[in-house]
Amino acid sequence: MAHELDIIPGTEWGFFTLPRPMCIAGPCSAESEEQVMETAAGLNAFGIHVFRAGIWKPRTHPGSFEGVGTPGLKWMRKVKETYGMKTCTEVASEKHVLECLKYGVDMVWVGARTSANPFLMQEIADALEGTDIPVLVKNPVNPDIDLWIGALERLNRAGLKKLGVIHRGFSTSAPIAYRNDPGWRMAIELRTRYPQLAFFADPSHMAGDRKYLLELSQRAMDLGLDGLMVESHCNPACALSDAKQQLTPPDLKTMLESLVIRDNTSDNQAYREGIDALRAQIDVIDENLLFTLASRMKVSAKIGQYKKDHNVAILQSGRWEQVLSQMKIKASAYGLSDAFIDAVFNAIHEESVRVQNEVLEG
Ligand code: PEP
Numbered sequence: 001m002a003h004e005l006d007i008i009p010g011t012e013w014g015f016f017t018l019p020r021p022m023c024i025a026g027p028c029s030a031e032s033e034e035q036v037m038e039t040a041a042g043l044n045a046f047g048i049h050v051f052r053a054g055i056w057k058p059r060t061h062p063g064s065f066e067g068v069g070t071p072g073l074k075w076m077r078k079v080k081e082t083y084g085m086k087t088c089t090e091v092a093s094e095k096h097v098l099e100c101l102k103y104g105v106d107m108v109w110v111g112a113r114t115s116a117n118p119f120l121m122q123e124i125a126d127a128l129e130g131t132d133i134p135v136l137v138k139n140p141v142n143p144d145i146d147l148w149i150g151a152l153e154r155l156n157r158a159g160l161k162k163l164g165v166i167h168r169g170f171s172t173s174a175p176i177a178y179r180n181d182p183g184w185r186m187a188i189e190l191r192t193r194y195p196q197l198a199f200f201a202d203p204s205h206m207a208g209d210r211k212y213l214l215e216l217s218q219r220a221m222d223l224g225l226d227g228l229m230v231e232s233h234c235n236p237a238c239a240l241s242d243a244k245q246q247l248t249p250p251d252l253k254t255m256l257e258s259l260v261i262r263d264n265t266s267d268n269q270a271y272r273e274g275i276d277a278l279r280a281q282i283d284v285i286d287e288n289l290l291f292t293l294a295s296r297m298k299v300s301a302k303i304g305q306y307k308k309d310h311n312v313a314i315l316q317s318g319r320w321e322q323v324l325s326q327m328k329i330k331a332s333a334y335g336l337s338d339a340f341i342d343a344v345f346n347a348i349h350e351e352s353v354r355v356q357n358e359v360l361e362g
């Protein structure tokens with residue numbers, strides 16, 4: 001089922017000036033007035049207009065630094081007054097929202113542990129009702145696109161239209177180099193379903209280490225996302241949280257300048273003609289694929305009938321594994337990857353079994 005969202009695009013919030021990427025930067029946590037002001041000064045000096053800092057920090061272990069709480073909101077207000085920057089922080093409860101509204105925080109985001117919790121999402125949406133501040137929703141820690149969309153719907157139903165998302169990757173137990181699994185496929189899926197949503201990537205929490213920030217930021221830009229939320233600290237080595245992944249403001253400037261920003265589209269006539277011709281080819285191939293798939297399913301239905309007539313079970317264990325491994329050998333000759341073949345043919349097989357079952361039960 002399609003869930004409609006009534007959205008005001010990020011370009012109309014008055015927060016970001018083009019060109020891409022729209023950038024939000026600031027420390028993982030507000031730690032002291034000096035650290036907040038010094039970091040903001042460094043960022044403001046090269047044109048960052050939106051300042052982030054965590055005031056309440058969701059930490060894995062109790063006893064870790066859990067944020068400075070309300071006093072930090074006064075430092076955020078000072079950033080706003082001194083540099084004219086917009087400010088934002090993470091909220092995870094009604095209390096957080098009310099404190100932010102009281103101290104004039106311009107935008108809030110919902111963290112990955114909170115967007116996974118419908119009770120908290122509803123509490124936050126209710127607390128924000130009647131305001132029109134922008135709200136960014138990070139993906140839930142688990143890769144569940146419906147949970148992510150549900151969180152946006154709750155906010156939208158509370159009348160909030162300046163909505164955006166932050167893709168920060170997913171928790172994983174797999175041994176990967178990054179702190180979180182980038183899982184870009186889900187970002188592409190959400191982007192495709194809701195192209196009007198302001199779309200940020202958070203390379204800092206995805207990476208967990210500053211050495212991966214450039215490659216992940218570049219990937220986000222290549223996928224056409226609108227912006228980046230990056231952690232920046234005036235003295236990363238002394239940061240009270242996420243020290244390894246933060247950049248000094250000058251290093252962030254260098255990183256942003258290293259990004260290659262490609263246009264989302266082009267008005268160039270030759271480009272348009274070239275891309276139209278290629279897309280026409282793709283359209284024909286896709287129609288052929290549809291026809292081929294439909295033909296395959298018709299044969300599946302016949303097989304189903306044949307098995308039924310001969311009182312044979314539908315799943316012949318072992319056969320599919322054999323077919324699939326043969327398929328991968330052939331596919332590799334065409335330069336098609338095993339992962340791709342797994343995804344496509346397992347989907348085809350699943351549908352085939354469904355069709356055969358239909359025949360059996362019909
Ligand atoms: C953060 O932005 O500081 C944070 C806690 O992020 P996440 O919710 O993505 O873990």
Ligand code: MN
Pocket residue numbers: 028029205231241242
């Ligand atoms: Mn952090």
